[in-house]
Amino acid sequence: MSMSAARGVPGKRERLVVIGGDAAGMSAASQARRLKGPDELEIVAFERGHFTSFSACGIPYWVGGDVPERDQLIARTAEEHRARDIDLRMRTEVVEIDVAGGRVRARDVDSGAESWTSYDKLVIATGARPIRPDMPGVDAPGVHGVQTLDDGQALLDTLAHTRGRRAVVVGAGYIGVEMAEALINRGYEVTVVNRGSEPMSTLDPDMGRLVHEAMEGLGITMVDDAEVTKILTGGDGRVRAVATEDAEYPADVVVLGIGVHPETALARAAGLPLGEHGGLLTDLAMRVRGHENIWAGGDCVEVLDLVSGSERHVPLGTHANKHGQIIGTNAAGGYATFPGVVGTAVSKVCDLEIARTGLREKDARRAGLQYVTATIESTSRAGYYPGAETMTVKLLAERRTGRLLGAQIVGREGAGKRVDVAAVALTAGMTVEQMTSLDLGYAPPFSPVWDPVLVAARKATKAVMSATS
């Protein structure tokens, strides 16, 4: 059965169909609804999972016990969306997009019943799929991903029912390190097994080394340069260890944090344009290239890296929410654009804050940019003020022009969000010399008289000068 939409008939109510009911999809639906009432625009949203508008970003803090209740991570329930005249169909998966026919085929996940729904405008917000390596034991009880609230609940159930206290985290990106903290907070002995030479491959290895050392200082066993080959199970079928090529790490629970791929199988089958990282390609208005009435945003798209000028897949909630708002504005007949990203991210493991923006050394080389680096150690407060903690700041600047290319910061309280100064400088195209005279706030409880970012900018300026003289 096909439900019809206005298909561009003047004066008729249009139908906006949204695939994916989380950050990007429901931001788009909500923004479109803010701009157009139900008599002008019908909004139908499909979500295959049990939850809508939830914060995956909060899962590590819920599992770790900082956030006591699951429902605190739900920004808006299905009922709240429906009360705003959004026809949100939960547990309903879109299994086909018929671009030529302007319709989608959806399947009720529980009953298997299928139906077609036509659209005038379509939003694809299908997010990302966690990488789950095809290896023996990966589906054994006790092995968990942490992508959804169901995943978080399943992990908490395992933690509640497992007597042993040994946890192995596979992957040392930001989700891996945040989950290491969560498991430490739950009283586990944690081992992090990582394929890279250092944790946090979004940093340069010299800064990743600081994370490695700090995590070891927290009592976490760090195993770098190690490829997990299989998950070993005991006689009861449950996980008992994680095996790499040359060692075994006993485990009562395993958490996978290996990264994600854009969830674009539907889009690919529909013939929509994908980039080299597998994400949908859009224009600056988040419209799928070559398709007037289809938009896409969030973890399923590639975005323009404003520093290198190339397309990247940067799956972060901060972008998904912005994309959704832009898409909703445009789908409701307004005008908004998303210029691109500089690649800012911040995370923490216990009291260690880790932040980055812009290009790493290898990104700069890949982009054909020549650069200098400057790394400094400073403190979060005036040295004499109680609680001052050390932090390391590394800046990359373009050789000759001195344009800031990237910043990485590792330190304790007050380190992480300092990266935002560098993110603004990058967005504004500032040189490191211009950064040295930024009018940043100062009082002893907040920074030394020369803020660590300014000290790093001064050192980077000297490096630029000596590289050009």
Ligand SMILES: Cc1cc2nc3c(=O)[nH]c(=O)nc-3n(C[C@H](O)[C@H](O)[C@H](O)COP(=O)(O)OP(=O)(O)OC[C@H]3O[C@@H](n4cnc5c(N)ncnc54)[C@H](O)[C@@H]3O)c2cc1C
């Ligand atoms: C543990 C964890 C911690 C994180 N921490 C941070 C952080 O600190 N900061 C940050 O910026 N980002 C963080 N993120 C990333 C952030 O959660 C994502 O970038 C964000 O959720 C992306 O939103 P989205 O709407 O694009 O995709 P998703 O949140 O993945 O939502 C897509 C939705 O589409 C649904 N769907 C997919 N296909 C279909 C279909 N065919 N039919 C119907 N429904 C479908 C899915 O079920 C899903 O609910 C974290 C992620 C995780 C997992």
